[in-house]
Amino acid sequence: MLGRQPRVAAAPSKRKTSPGRSAAAARSRLLIAALTPFILLSITLAVLIGPVDIAPLTVWEIAFGKVTGAEGDWSKSQANIVWLIRFPRVLLAGVVGGGLAVIGVVMQAITRNPLADPFLLGISSGAALGAVSVLLMGVFGGLGIYALSLGAFLGALLAFVLVFSLAIQNGRLLPTRMILAGVAVSFMFSAVTSFITLSDDSSGAARRVLFWMLGGLSGTQWQDLTLPALALVLGIIYLMGQSRALNALIIGDETATTLGIQVHKLRRRLLVVTSLLTGLIIAVSGAIGFVGLMMPHIVRLIVGSDHRRVLPVSLLAGAVYLIWVDVMARTLFAPEEIPVGIITSLCGAPFFLWLMRRNKDAL
Amino acid sequence: MTLKARGLGWSVAAQKIIDDIQLTVETGAFVGLLGPNGSGKSTLLRCIYRSLKPDAGTISLDGTDLLAMPPRDAARRMAVVLQETTIQFDFTVQEMVLMGRIPHKSAFDADTSEDWHIVAGALAQVNMLGFRERSFGTLSGGEKQRVLIARAVAQQSHFLVLDEPTNHLDIRYQLEILDIVRELRVTTLAALHDLNLATLYCDRLYVLSEGRVVASGAPEEVVTADLIYEVYGVRADVATHPRTGRMHITYFPTSVRASA
Numbered sequence: 001m002l003g004r005q006p007r008v009a010a011a012p013s014k015r016k017t018s019p020g021r022s023a024a025a026a027r028s029r030l031l032i033a034a035l036t037p038f039i040l041l042s043i044t045l046a047v048l049i050g051p052v053d054i055a056p057l058t059v060w061e062i063a064f065g066k067v068t069g070a071e072g073d074w075s076k077s078q079a080n081i082v083w084l085i086r087f088p089r090v091l092l093a094g095v096v097g098g099g100l101a102v103i104g105v106v107m108q109a110i111t112r113n114p115l116a117d118p119f120l121l122g123i124s125s126g127a128a129l130g131a132v133s134v135l136l137m138g139v140f141g142g143l144g145i146y147a148l149s150l151g152a153f154l155g156a157l158l159a160f161v162l163v164f165s166l167a168i169q170n171g172r173l174l175p176t177r178m179i180l181a182g183v184a185v186s187f188m189f190s191a192v193t194s195f196i197t198l199s200d201d202s203s204g205a206a207r208r209v210l211f212w213m214l215g216g217l218s219g220t221q222w223q224d225l226t227l228p229a230l231a232l233v234l235g236i237i238y239l240m241g242q243s244r245a246l247n248a249l250i251i252g253d254e255t256a257t258t259l260g261i262q263v264h265k266l267r268r269r270l271l272v273v274t275s276l277l278t279g280l281i282i283a284v285s286g287a288i289g290f291v292g293l294m295m296p297h298i299v300r301l302i303v304g305s306d307h308r309r310v311l312p313v314s315l316l317a318g319a320v321y322l323i324w325v326d327v328m329a330r331t332l333f334a335p336e337e338i339p340v341g342i343i344t345s346l347c348g349a350p351f352f353l354w355l356m357r358r359n360k361d362a363l
Numbered sequence: 364m365t366l367k368a369r370g371l372g373w374s375v376a377a378q379k380i381i382d383d384i385q386l387t388v389e390t391g392a393f394v395g396l397l398g399p400n401g402s403g404k405s406t407l408l409r410c411i412y413r414s415l416k417p418d419a420g421t422i423s424l425d426g427t428d429l430l431a432m433p434p435r436d437a438a439r440r441m442a443v444v445l446q447e448t449t450i451q452f453d454f455t456v457q458e459m460v461l462m463g464r465i466p467h468k469s470a471f472d473a474d475t476s477e478d479w480h481i482v483a484g485a486l487a488q489v490n491m492l493g494f495r496e497r498s499f500g501t502l503s504g505g506e507k508q509r510v511l512i513a514r515a516v517a518q519q520s521h522f523l524v525l526d527e528p529t530n531h532l533d534i535r536y537q538l539e540i541l542d543i544v545r546e547l548r549v550t551t552l553a554a555l556h557d558l559n560l561a562t563l564y565c566d567r568l569y570v571l572s573e574g575r576v577v578a579s580g581a582p583e584e585v586v587t588a589d590l591i592y593e594v595y596g597v598r599a600d601v602a603t604h605p606r607t608g609r610m611h612i613t614y615f616p617t618s619v620r621a622s623a
Contacts, residue, residue, distance in 0.1 A: 022455060022496060114451050241470035248462055250452045254414050254445055259518075260438030260466035305452040 024304035028313055031302065035316035039094065042323045046090040049327055051334065052081050063087065089220040090323055092228070093340075096217070096285045097295075097322025099232045099277055101314040104292025105307070106239060106274050109246045110267055111167070113175045114297060115355060118278050119289030120179065122159045122186035127282035128212040129189045129196075130155020135208060136200045149227055153279025159185050160275050215288035215341025217326050224284040231280045235273055236315060242266065243307035250305065288341045290348020291318055297355065364425055364440065364521035364550050365390050366411070372419035373410055380406045381574040384420065388522075388552050388567075393545060395561040395582075396554040398571035399595055404554040407571065408526050411552070412443045424522065438466035441522045442515035444508070446530055450500070456510050457495040460485055463517030485516035489543055505536030512543060525553040529560065562586055562610040570594060586610050 047059045061072050062082045100118065107116040107123075118124045133139050134151035163185050167178035190213065197209040239246070245266055248256040253263045282288075295318040296310060303309040322340070325347075329340040371384040381403040388394045396404050409415040411422060413430070422429040424440055432440075442463070460482045461474065486492040489509040494502070499510060508528055515523055525544065529537035537557070541564045544551060555561045561568060562582040570578040570585060572594045578585045583603075591599045597614055604611040 022457065024455065108452075112451060244462070244465050244468060247454070247458075248465055251450055251454075251459075251462070252445075252448055254409075254412075255443075255462075257414050257434070258412050258438060258441075258443035258445070259462060260433075260435035262434055300452070304458065305454050306458055 022304075024302075024306070025309065028303040028309035031313050032316065035313070035320060039316060039320055039323075042320050043090050043094065046093070046323050046327050047082060047086045049331060050081070050086060052078070054078055054082060058082070084221075088222045088225055089217050089326070092220045092225050092284065093217055093322045093326040094319035095225065095229050095232055096281050096288065097291055097325075098315040098319035099228060099235075099281045100288060100291040100322070101295035101299075101318025102232070102236060102239065102311060103274050103277050103281075105296040105310055105314050106246070106270055107292065108296060109250050109307070110270050110274070111164075111173060111175070111178055112250055112252070113173075113178060115175070115179065115293065115352070117290060117293035117352075118156075118274075119287060120186075120293065120352070121163050121182035122184075122189060123156050123163070123182075123275070123278050124282055124287035124289065125186045125189040125193070126159025126162075127152040127156040127279045128287050129193045130158075130279065131212055131283050132193050132196055132209050136196055136205055146227070149280050149283040151279075152283040153276050155189070156279040156282070157272065157275035159189060160271055164271070211339070212282070212286040214339035215286035215344070216329070216337075216339035217285055218337055220284070228277075228280045228284055231277055232315075235277050236311065238273060239311055240308070242270070243311060246307040247305070286339070286341060288322070289345045290352065291322060291344055293355075294348055294351050295321060297351075366422065366424055366429075366522060366550070366552065368407075368411065368420065368422045370420035371407070371410060371417050371422065373406055373415055373417050379574055381410070381571075384576055386569055386576065386579075388550055390550055391548070392566045393551045393553070393564060395565035395568045396552065396571065397556075397558065397561055397568055400556075402571040402594075403574040404571055405526055406574075408524055408552070408554055412441060412524050413437060435466045438518065438520070440520050441524060442518040442520040444511045444515050444523070444525045444528055446526050446528075453498050453500045455495070456491060456497050456499055456502070457482055457486065459499050459510050460513045460517050463514040463519075466518065481517050481519070482513075485513040486510075488516055488547070489513045503536075505532050505539065508532065508536070508540055509543065512540070512547075516547065521550060523547065523549050523551045523553075525551065527554050527556055529555070529557065558586060558591070558612050562612070563607060582610050586612065 044056055044059055048054055048056060058074055058078065059082055062074055062079050064070065065072050066079070066083045103118050104116070107118060107121065108114055130151035130153065131148050133155070134147045139147070139151060163178065163181045166181035166185075167173055169177065193209060193213070197206055245256070245261045248259045248261055249263065249266065256263050296314050299310055299314045299317055303313055325343050326340050329338045329343055332338060366386075366388040368384055368386040371386070372382050373380050384407055386407070396407065398404050406415065410417040413434070417430070429437060461478065463485065464474070464478050464481065483492060483495070486495055489512050491506065491509050491513060494506065494510075499507065502510065512528075523544070528540050528544070532540065537560060541560060544553070545564055565582060568579065568582050568585045569576055570590065577594060578590055586601055588599055588601050591597055591601070591612065599615060600613045602611055602613075603609070
């Protein structure tokens, strides 16, 4: 048998108390242990920061009071600001940031390209087009508030399938073609979105569409949070179950096949899962770029490439990152707000260029 | 574990890349697959490790239909060492070898200490235990190949397939890799491009030419001057080497051929 335990093996692995506990795994556990309380701290601070001053403890007293119905010594306007305006927005920033980071991880695995990102590959503009079609042309009108999410999902899926089939030549996925196809698809969808917007006479149309193009979290309500949060929880559970398969997938299709993975089936499923997540997130946040590119890359530098570590750490890191970027978006030029997507692009585009120079093989 | 391929064929755009292949690998044997570039070696191996679906013929492993087997079951029976490709994402050596445990794991299983012992054992078998925390991308070609063999060992299968494992390696590492594979004492099918190495290590050889098996048998029966000329178009002299007792092939350049 091929895996006979040879004599040499037992000695060195017994010397260590736990074989295989690598430095990267230890760093990963430490990072998760540190990031989890840091998220709570970030949420508290992000809710505090704003034109109306609120004490840290009051934030959680109000939250506790709202959930349990308890009374406390805070004013009604404080409660409204904290509970109805700031909390949903900060939590959504966490869900959107974590979600985009996870989407980036999976897209990079599917395409075996560390430069893949929903924004760069045109998936986000597909989702934005889907959302705008629903908004302005009343597609899926019967579905009420879910119509927007469905439209964004279908748009994302369409863009992903399009970019993917354009990037394959003779059964091989070509990274350069993929980025070029992504740029082309992105421009095409943006053009269609602009056309639909300009043909619409209603006064608010252009403004609302601009919101999707730029990405922003202003005006978030509790109900915006439900679908993306639910999808993210289910999505991360499914993806963690596939994390070993994702590891094999980024080595190569043939290697994954010889390890017993049904590559085409897995890739199709991952494509649908990421499109669904992208669609549901972008329906509420608009196209926020580069989070899915930056977060997984920084995380991999620290914890290595094993998806069992990359997925949870990226989720936490993405959440923290976007919570703070959104704080900047609200406060930098207060009382004016900048769309959060502008800041992520200002940070992300130079990062992408740096990565491109560093990873010469990827393009 | 015995592998039998019968009447195997695969074609693309009406062109037969391999045709009517009969191949048997008996339990415990080290079988070499020879043939010039484009003769269909890789295609035949791809059909066997199920990366390609043959459009004719059958493959069985110990009597079980390999092509109908669930992928995970097949991966537990057969491990494959492919030609090394560059990867964009970096794994450590032990993470690469741990992937050999994938066919033995369900979705949410944790890595057990048994898994880590298997990984350490596999790395020890290829003399790479000291490299376990090293990043795979920083290794030399020969070291990478040894890690990939360790991954196959960790897979604990009974049948090993190798696609030109010595390609692009210095001669020292070519010998080292084949020594390691032979010492695993597992049923092995390997595509090789060096005739001298093939006769040195293999119990049995199959020679492919234009997608068909043109010769098979023990190295001394198969490797003849006539066959080499027929398949490779090269004049050569085949003799038994006094020290290895194995066949040794000397190729003649055109100048020697003309004066002979």
